[in-house]
Amino acid sequence: MEHSLVSRAEIQADRELAKEEMEHSLASRAAIKDGLDNMAHAGANLDKAVLDDVVEFHNDTASQRNTFKGEVKTFMEQQEKIHQAYETAWDYEMDNIHFNNNNGQWSYTVDNENTIIDNWTDAQADDIASRQELKADFINYQKSIAAEKAKFRATAKATWPKAFNAYKASVQGFMQTMQQPQSLVSDADQAMDMKIRNQVYEQLNEREQFKWEVKKDLKAYLNNTAGARNHLKSEVAQWKAGSKRVSDMYAAAWNYQVAQTKFTAADASHPATFELENAQAVSNNWRNATQAD
Numbered sequence: 001m002e003h004s005l006v007s008r009a010e011i012q013a014d015r016e017l018a019k020e021e022m023e024h025s026l027a028s029r030a031a032i033k034d035g036l037d038n039m040a041h042a043g044a045n046l047d048k049a050v051l052d053d054v055v056e057f058h059n060d061t062a063s064q065r066n067t068f069k070g071e072v073k074t075f076m077e078q079q080e081k082i083h084q085a086y087e088t089a090w091d092y093e094m095d096n097i098h099f100n101n102n103n104g105q106w107s108y109t110v111d112n113e114n115t116i117i118d119n120w121t122d123a124q125a126d127d128i129a130s131r132q133e134l135k136a137d138f139i140n141y142q143k144s145i146a147a148e149k150a151k152f153r154a155t156a157k158a159t160w161p162k163a164f165n166a167y168k169a170s171v172q173g174f175m176q177t178m179q180q181p182q183s184l185v186s187d188a189d190q191a192m193d194m195k196i197r198n199q200v201y202e203q204l205n206e207r208e209q210f211k212w213e214v215k216k217d218l219k220a221y222l223n224n225t226a227g228a229r230n231h232l233k234s235e236v237a238q239w240k241a242g243s244k245r246v247s248d249m250y251a252a253a254w255n256y257q258v259a260q261t262k263f264t265a266a267d268a269s270h271p272a273t274f275e276l277e278n279a280q281a282v283s284n285n286w287r288n289a290t291q292a293d
Helices: 010-026 027-058 061-097 115-146 146-178 187-225 229-262 279-292
Strands: 096-103 106-109 260-262 272-274
Touching: 010 187, 027 061, 027 146, 027 187, 061 096, 061 115, 096 229, 146 279, 187 229, 229 260, 229 279
Parallel strands: none
Antiparallel strands: 096 106, 260 272
16 A cells, blocks of 8 residues: 555656656756847848849949940930821821822822832931941940849859748758747747747848849849830740749749648647648759759
8 A cells, every 4th residue: 555655756857857848848048049040140141142233243244234224225216207297298298199189080199209219218217327336335235244144143043042941941950949849838938929920930031032032023124124126025035934934943843841840739749730741852953943043
């Protein structure tokens, strides 16, 4: 009988052990603070890597853009004069065509035929020359910023994926820190945990929005310079197709990661868990999208 009873000392020891296990199972404030600091610094580094490259490219090509802007302005001024020449040719031709009706029989005569032809061909020749000049100006402009574009691509390729991966790792580390047994967390702690986690996803979305806006701005910059040239439409279409393919790869990578995230609710015998299945495939998808970008 005496050996079947649990002693007071054993009960106290069990309580101390349970208390110690609970303390070790919960994320400490210091761990949470460190995780948030890591995410903030990694996010700032990612922003800086992108903004530094964009600003440097913008500043390095300011002179070339101003030169090409002046050439486009000259082209538009030439086009106004050419359109006026077309109108003049039309009006002159109409003034020199005379229709006669003689008892229901129509006839016409044309005066100054050579001048009419000269008016039209002069306007057409000036139009073709103006467009060829703009095409040459654009080619020269692209050549003038080729070094800066190559530098921008190389720098972005070298720094952006590394900064993004560092930020992603900081987010994953923080989320791992916050995945604690639900049964050992109070309602208030759980509410705070959910709030922080929501903020993490908001920051992820903000980063993706920022990257998307940078790409859109660069795309708009290229498209704006091609507005007066229909022959460049095929190149723009190819660029759009490539950009969409990369965006689709990022979206597919994200959707696959979400689909592979398994949540198991807590029950009487187990805490809640988050598991990422097929981690290698998830990583491969992100890697392929980043390399394609």
